Amino acid sequence: MSEKTPDVGIGGRVKARRDDLGLTQTDLAKLVGMTQQAVTSIENGETKNPRKLLELAQALHCSPQWLKTGVQDSNAIPLTGVELWDDESPVGNDDVYLPFFKEVELAAGGGRVVELDSTGNKLKFSLRSLRNLGVKPENAACMTVWGNSMEPVIPDGATVGVDTGFVDIKDGEIYAIDHEGMARVKCLYRIPGGGIRLKSFNSDEHPDEKYTGEDANKIRVIGFVFWYAVSRKKH
Template sequence: MDDVSIRLKKKRKLMGLTQAQLANLLGVKPQTISGWERGLSHPKGAQLSSLSKAFNVPKSWILYGNDELANSGSSSCDLIVKIPLYENIQTGVGNSFDLSRNFYPMPSDVIENQENKDSIFCIKVYGNSMEPAFYDGAVLAVNGSRKSVIDGRVYVFRINNRLRVKAIKETHIGIDTNELQLKL
């Protein structure tokens, strides 16, 4: 793979698009996107312009990887922000936390109005015990700065070395906590 194909594939994935979705957005066949990402061909002319607009990057970045966006080391662009992702956290099974992290691309508008944006992180769901609320492989975004409880929302609680995910509902008797059997 050449640098162009690597940049295209990384940027597409960062934006959370499949090859078919990007192809539809650009008005080309999915095979065209596949060919670009495998280095068999490169976007040119109108396709390059459309791709530049879709990715919100200059054409020079697509072709050569050089511009202030590419060289800034920034972890975000106008549409996407990288949020810490803790994939190896286990909940409800008594394991300690493994706090090694990666990053998850999150649409900027999702966290735009959140307080304490630096406190937002993601955890990944493993298993199917929480269906239909959450499916295997789902990513939950957590705002660690929120301390007040709002009726009907789902929360991640840390109790000693365990995490619990609970849906909190207020009833006529009091607060009902429905635990979601979560293996993160």
């Protein structure tokens, strides 16, 4: 894929990637968990903001940003080889085991109380992939996101990887934050005078939040979200 493609819309990009990968509409529908008719609707331009954008991007081996806008995120690096791991799993030379805080609720909506309890669960990552991302294993952890404010990019129930070693705010990047005892995932922007703006992808339901002065000081950046993934149950 090039850095920027002609503006053929999300439907044109979905079809182009599907054709590149040799997939039929039925094949893609099965990979994403939707009907073939739903894929047709997207490719015909009838559905312009599909809820399963992340799943489509994963199935088509591209970024959600490129699918939605046609502009590739130059900082995006594919991260592969992620597995759930426990004490019975074999250890490889390139394996890194990040704590997986299943009970932590990183709220992408109104917020929930943070409860740090990893219960020994871990996710296995490739050390090489983490190095490519500039993430030190000792600074990384995985957590679950709840709420719909970051959909369709990070849907309710998604797992995110957080780099606690990177807390400096770069405008527009995604971070996990501690907001007065609530763990949340938001796009952050700096406001002159030390303020901070929290932005959600689902801005129709969750408008921007601006904090200045003492209110801004109540927000602590936990770390940079360097990876996210979602799994689905069969219905």
